[in-house]
Amino acid sequence: MIYTVTVTTSDERNAGTDANVKLTMYGALGDSGKRPLEQRWRDLFERGQTDTFEISCLDMGELDRIKLEHDNKLLKPDWKPLKVVISTGNKYVPKIHMKMYTKTISFSVKH
Numbered sequence: 445m446i447y448t449v450t451v452t453t454s455d456e457r458n459a460g461t462d463a464n465v466k467l468t469m470y471g472a473l474g475d476s477g478k479r480p481l482e483q484r485w486r487d488l489f490e491r492g493q494t495d496t497f498e499i500s501c502l503d504m505g506e507l508d509r510i511k512l513e514h515d516n517k518l519l520k521p522d523w524k525p526l527k528v529v530i531s532t533g534n535k536y537v538p539k540i541h542m543k544m545y546t547k548t549i550s551f552s553v554k555h
């Protein structure tokens with residue numbers, strides 16, 4: 445199953461990061477494990493930017509939680525993600541609003 449993950453970074457000063465970001469999704473049937481959110485030739489997670497990733501994973505059932513973390517690398521790694529949207533072909537997880545100022549954040553999906 446392909447999970448499409450879009451991550452929007454807040455449009456504020458110093459909101460972006462160049463640190464390496466990993467995502468874990470947790471669902472009723474299991475979790476994805478830590479997945480790096482990366483693309484070649486693109487500066488990810490910049491201020492006001494929306495980045496899209498496709499993650500291939502077994503069906504996790506209804507998602508109830510995700511965890512975003514980064515490795516605190518490079519200059520000014522602090523990151524303020526604004527929104528994460530996860531969708532699959534036939535399921536849709538509503539928008540999640542959150543802020544992250546520390547290295548790791550966990551939050552629940554609001555159905």
Ligand SMILES: [Ca+2]
Nearest residue numbers: 461462487488
């Ligand atoms: Ca970046």
